[in-house]
Amino acid sequence: SQTIHQWPATLVQPVGSPLSLECTVEGTSNPNLYWYRQAAGRGLQLLFYSVGIGQISSEVPQNLSASRPQDRQFILSSKKLLLSDSGFYLCAWGRDSTSGETQYFGPGTRLLVL
């Protein structure tokens, strides 16, 4: 069966510091991978998605970036965090099928920027 992991679970970082969040998927190959941010009162917002190694699409311009160095690894990064980057970050995986694609979510990383 497939599982999705996110690391770390919780992170407190000062403004201006770098960020690296990791997401790994097990039990599947060539998944589509997604990064979402969930902020209070704003719902879930898609940040990046990837359909393959090295292929990244950005949905929202910001100071965050994403990379996919391996088939089942998706990394969210920032060189300098802003206060507004605080939130709950969720990684998801999905795979295209004839009946569409269902996305399965990881446990999330709670980021607090002070």
Added chain:
Amino acid sequence: SQELEQSPQSLIVQEGKNLTINCTSSKTLYGLYWYKQKYGEGLIFLMMLQKGGEEKSHEKITAKLDEKKQQSSLHITASQPSHAGIYLCGAVGSGAGSYQLTFGKGTKLSVIP
């Protein structure tokens, strides 16, 4: 862009009561997903609906997509404390190869024992 509006925003029910959560789209729905989230945790996939009039059930939770494919409802029968959480609907964008899921802001359900 597609927008999803969920109602109500929050709901408090007595254990054993039935309840309905609605999700209304500003555009035709090509795929509608229901997820459940407990505070501070990831989303758990419940059901996906694609066809107008389609209805699916899982244990005591039933979801339906209306014929016009612009509204979905989630119905819980005989609610239990384990049903408490935030219910989110998500919709896939139109067009081939569209990967963007747009989500509603969620409905927070509390079940009082």
